[in-house]
Amino acid sequence: MPLFLNNDEVDQLITMKDTMEALEILYRELGAGAAVTAPRSDVHSPTAAAQNAEGPMAHYLKSMSGASPHFETAALRFSSDIVAWRHTGGGMRREKLPMLPGERWMGIILLFSSANGELLAIMNDGVLQRFRVGGANGVSTKYLARQDAENVGLIGSGWQAGTQVMAVCEARKIKKIKVFSPTKANRERFANETSAQVAVEIIPVDSYEAAVKDVDIVISSTNARKPFLGKWALSEGVHISAMQRDEFDDEALNACSPLIVHSHATENNVTSSALAHFEQDGFKLRDHPTARGIDWQSLPTLPDLLSGRVAGRENDQQITGFVNNIGMGAQFAAVGKKVYDAAKATGAGHEVPSEWFTQDVHP
């Protein structure tokens, strides 16, 4: 019978160690062509939701899938959201609104056995999503940062920054982390809370410059849509670990050798033409990245790095870089299996009637 696991349960079961172990295996399998990951499907359509005076709104159904032969699993992750675009200081910003009863969102991972096809688990995706993002950056750091790296500069203090800290502490013996984000209260709260979790000193600092000064690893964990970290943020031998594409500028990224991206998978984006007139306003309905001088498709991927097709760090002077440019459905097949196994071992979650998901007719 399928197991249902909510976010609180996933949070009790998941560890960054397991996440990074699972992702390492997956990236090797992807590098060898054994594991598979399909492009994401994004379906945007007009919504009858209360309209937003500041910009367009749409219903957004997202899905992605993939499979890991090692873990004998496949996964389908989906979310159904009302999204709104609002003007902010930095241009239009897309927001997922909590429109469901109780101000909730919907995001689900379905984990299947590839041995017999059965649905193993239904999980809320929020916590696992956070771990697989941090975990991908953590694996890159394990393979690219200097072996003696111990000081980290972190830009950003949001929910995702927490798993970025867990991941860097898993990848290296970190002694000190400096954190900067524009709101003082946020960075101070983050430093307090996260320091206790990882048992590493985390110091809030007053500027971007202070955060990146004299560190071995720079982590960016923001939702910026315009690059704001330049070559000034880099020093000899540093590893930069970006959570998304538009944090470090072209010059900074071009200074990295190697510069590794997460994946070349793209998205299949279909949008009702009823929404097309909004595209005139200088932004896209999907948060398309700003035009960049970087040819992302030409860059090696994390699976290329882990399977040895490209060399990693070769000396302590070079600057290395990783950009977590796009997620993969297959991450949920690998990390999801770790969470499922932990749930079975501890009796967590509760079972869902399997007849709901199966049928006696050949579809």
Added chain:
Amino acid sequence: MPLFLNNDEVDQLITMKDTMEALEILYRELGAGAAVTAPRSDVHSPTAAAQNAEGPMAHYLKSMSGASPHFETAALRFSSDIVAWRHTGGGMRREKLPMLPGERWMGIILLFSSANGELLAIMNDGVLQRFRVGGANGVSTKYLARQDAENVGLIGSGWQAGTQVMAVCEARKIKKIKVFSPTKANRERFANETSAQVAVEIIPVDSYEAAVKDVDIVISSTNARKPFLGKWALSEGVHISAMQRDEFDDEALNACSPLIVHSHATENNVTSSALAHFEQDGFKLRDHPTARGIDWQSLPTLPDLLSGRVAGRENDQQITGFVNNIGMGAQFAAVGKKVYDAAKATGAGHEVPSEWFTQDVHP
């Protein structure tokens, strides 16, 4: 709270009239660019299932999605199957094996509200799948067959042939249907059972030729992988309605004016290279159609026809044709809403805890 509907419940709630009404609206919306449908994602990976002596086996995770603004819904349909390829008289044939406990398959439709994003229903997909296939052919017949069409020749007597009969009877006032399939017992049983359902005379006949002689509409409903119906099967003024691509040969299809396909949507097919050696044996892991002299992408679609971009039948002499070449996720958004509304009106199905599918963290 989401409603769960199994196949028996869907079968009680669904009608061919509702199905064709919903699809007509959807095709107009698609023709106008208001509705959207995303390419199907097919993920194939090696399976640890008991191996098949006759050929390869794989785990196959399929998903497709789409949205209909008219119905204020979006849908995600997925299935998780163990597939095996076996030698048959006509070459390799792909089969979905009932590997789940109780010899069952898994196929699910998730129906979402595009007004607030909530999950409205979880449905087994077998019955609805059958109706949406027949319904697409039925809509084509409504728009392309002669107004006075009353005699039908049907090739095939499987499960899908039943909804093809319902659909043609919904599209025109049909008086007589002749059915041929190679096994006598099958066509006789089909004629008996289906005749009672649609209150139209259905006569089993002994050959392809007898089935298509002196009829106004020829329907093919088979899983052939090599075309077997030629120009000899066509007569002046006939409409041909093919359930899939490889039933009528190139010459027969080229005799049609217009020749309409269902959709230009393609699939995103990702296959583990661990399965690649099987591709040497002269077949593809996906049931790729045989090479054809038809440029499917250049042909008008059913949405093109219903939105008036291409002309339909202009006289009683011309031969018209429709090929249901590939399905669309958006069909489940439209027809699924009809089933959901019928369930709400009658109190059918049972509710699933909505907290299983929602979360209080922003994913």
